[in-house]
Amino acid sequence: MDITLTIDGKQVTVPKGTMVIEAAKKVGINIPALCYDKELQIVAACRMCVVEIEGSRKLVTSCSQIVWEGMEVHTMSERVVQARKGILRLLLDNHPNDCLTCQKAGDCLLQQYAYDYDVAFRTHDGARRGEEEARFTDTSSPYILRDESKCILCGKCVRTCAQVLDRQVLSFAGRGFNTHISADADNTLEESTCVSCNRCVSVCPVGALIDRRAYEKKIRNWAGTKKGVKCRACDYGCNMEVHEDHGEVTVKARQPAGGRPLCLRGRLFTEAEHSKNLPKHVYKKVETKEGRRFVKTSWQDALSLEKVLANLPDPEDE
Numbered sequence: 001m002d003i004t005l006t007i008d009g010k011q012v013t014v015p016k017g018t019m020v021i022e023a024a025k026k027v028g029i030n031i032p033a034l035c036y037d038k039e040l041q042i043v044a045a046c047r048m049c050v051v052e053i054e055g056s057r058k059l060v061t062s063c064s065q066i067v068w069e070g071m072e073v074h075t076m077s078e079r080v081v082q083a084r085k086g087i088l089r090l091l092l093d094n095h096p097n098d099c100l101t102c103q104k105a106g107d108c109l110l111q112q113y114a115y116d117y118d119v120a121f122r123t124h125d126g127a128r129r130g131e132e133e134a135r136f137t138d139t140s141s142p143y144i145l146r147d148e149s150k151c152i153l154c155g156k157c158v159r160t161c162a163q164v165l166d167r168q169v170l171s172f173a174g175r176g177f178n179t180h181i182s183a184d185a186d187n188t189l190e191e192s193t194c195v196s197c198n199r200c201v202s203v204c205p206v207g208a209l210i211d212r213r214a215y216e217k218k219i220r221n222w223a224g225t226k227k228g229v230k231c232r233a234c235d236y237g238c239n240m241e242v243h244e245d246h247g248e249v250t251v252k253a254r255q256p257a258g259g260r261p262l263c264l265r266g267r268l269f270t271e272a273e274h275s276k277n278l279p280k281h282v283y284k285k286v287e288t289k290e291g292r293r294f295v296k297t298s299w300q301d302a303l304s305l306e307k308v309l310a311n312l313p314d315p316e317d318e
Contacts, residue, residue, distance in 0.1 A: 001015070001016040002014065002015055002016065003015070003016050003018065003067045003068060003069050003071075004069060004070070005023065005067050005068070005069070005070065005071035005072070005073065006071070006072045006073065007020070007023060007024050007027060007029055007073040007075065008024075008027075008029060008073070008074060008075055008076065010027040010029070012024075012026045012027045014026060014067060016067075017066060018066070018067050019042075019062065019063055019064065019065060019066060019067070020051060020060075020062035020063075020065045020066075020067055020071075020073055021033060021036060021049055021062040021063045022038065023067050024062065024073070024075060029075055031049045031051065031062050031075055032048045032049060032084065032109075032113050032116070033046065033048050033049040033062075033063055034046035034048050034109055034110065034113075034152060034154050034205050035048075035063075035154035035155060035156060036049060036063040037156060037160075037203060037255070039160075039255060039256075040156060040159040040160060040163075040203070041159050042063055042064050043155055043159070044061040044063055044064040045153070045154060045155060046087070046152070046154055047061060047083070047087055048084055048087055048088075048113065049061050049062045049063045050062070050080055050083050050084070051065075051073050051074060051075045051080060052073070052074040052075075052077045052079055052080050053065070053071060053072065053073055053074075054071075054072035054073075054074075059079060059080060059083055062075070081117070084113070084117055085117050085118075085119055088110075088113055088114055088117055088119040089119055089122065091110060091152055092110075092114060092119065092120070092121050092122070093121075093122060093124060093126065093128075094128055094129050095110070095121075095128070095129075095149075095150060095152070096128065096149050096150060097121045099111055102150070102207045103145075103207055103210045103211075103214065103215045103220070103221075104150075104204075104206060104207035104210060104221070105207075105220070105221070106220065106221040106222045107221040108205065108206050108207060109205035109206065110152060110205065110206050111206075127177070128149070129148065129149050129151070129177075129180075136148035136149045136180070137149070138183075138188050138189055140188035140189050140190035140191070140294075141188075141189040141190055141194070141196060141212065141294065142212060142213075142282075142283040142294055143196040143198065143211070143212055143213065143264065143283070144189055144194070144196060144198065144200070144201060144209060144210070144211070144212055145209075145210050145211075145212040145215055146189060146208065146209055147207060147208055147209075147210075148180050148181065148208060150206050150207045150208040151180065151181060151206070151208040152205070152206055152208070153172075153179060153180075153181075154205060155172070156200075156203040156204065156205065157170050157181060157199075157200035157203060157204055157208075157209060158170045158171055158172060158181065160199045160200060160202075160203045160255070161199060161200055163199075164197075164199070164261045167193075167194075167195065167197070167261075169183055169184060169192055169193050169194045170182070170183060170200060173186060181208075190285070190292060190293060190294055191291055191292055192292070193292075195263070195264060195285075196264040196285070197253070197261060197262040197263050197264060198211065198252075198253045198262055198264070198267065199253070199255070199256065199261075199262050201252075201253070202252070202253050202254060202255040202256075202262070203255050211250060211252060213250050214243065214250040214252070217245075217248040217250060218245075218248075219243055219245045219248055219250050220245070223245045224243060224244050224245025224246070225243075225244050225245075226241055226242065226243050226244075227241070227242050228240070228241055228242075228254070229241070229242055229270060229274070231266040231267075231269065231270050232269065232270075232273070233263070233265055233266040233269035233270070233303075234266070236260060236261075236266075238253065238254070238256055238260065238262055238263075238266055239253075239254040239256075240252065240253060240254060240266070240267065240270045241253075241254055242270065242274045244274075247276075247277055248275075248277065249271060249274055249275035249276075249277070250271070251267045251268075251270045251271045251274070253266075253267055265302065265303060268282055268299070268302055268303060269303055272299060272303065278299065281296040281297065281298065281299075282296075282297060282298075282299055282302045283295065283296060283297065284297045284301070284302055
């Protein structure tokens with residue numbers, strides 16, 4: 001059964017059960033959203049996607065509102081715009097002002113929406129996340145750089161991690177202002193059971209979770225060339241993006257559908273296929289007497305895949 005509704009004066013027909021945010025896309029209207037992803041559980045947490053519906057006294061979240069016959073939706077009314085600006089101001093009040101040096105610049109939804117709605121950082125004497133707590137910056141992993149001071153608590157990393165049954169590493173911890181994302185029992189990524197699959201990195205809308213290899217190689221989002229490829233490490237064939245700039249190559253995992261797992265091995269495999277300037281070593285996580293630790297290892301040990309061994313550095317050529 002199909003439903004016909006009107007969004008910003010444009011009539012659209014969509015299947016019954018469609019959310020307003022998806023119906024809007026059918027007529028070229030992209031409603032801003034920080035926590036929403038059609039592949040993830042809907043939580044309606046960020047409130048950026050609020051819209052005004054004729055007959056409703058309050059604004060509603062378009063990501064959780066199902067369409068009905070004859071519905072009339074306004075996505076850019078004065079009430080809606082002011083509500084979104086208020087949300088953005090609060091987020092920026094609690095966010096570090098380092099967009100110029102942030103790896104996510106140019107690919108950050110918070111940055112994009114602040115620009116779209118003309119919302120700037122404000123000077124205030126209140127606290128900001130991470131100013132006094134060392135745990136907010138986690139540099140323990142050679143593959144993921146985690147900066148909780150930039151986290152907007154959208155929960156996308158938690159939800160995508162939970163989609164793979166044997167992972168579920170990330171969760172919310174703390175209350176109120178001290179709410180944060182925890183890896184297991186507030187461990188570092190190195191100490192935790194994280195397998196560096198980068199599902200969390202692929203969905204993070206801000207710079208709270210970034211690919212550390214791209215960061216260290218100084219590969220910015222807008223620089224160089226990109227191409228989409230299929231990973232050939234196994235039969236899943238996950239979608240990857242090969243990003244090359246000034247002779248350096250990094251591989252970004254694109255968000256998988258549903259519970260399809262991503263893996264570190266697949267990213268390294270794809271990097272080995274497409275890079276001509278591989279480092280001598282990569283890292284793997286091992287169990288030690290002191291706990292889980294990342295240790296250097298050879299590409300051969302990390303991949304054990306004959307298809308690409310000819311292109312890998314010789315582990316004996318130190």
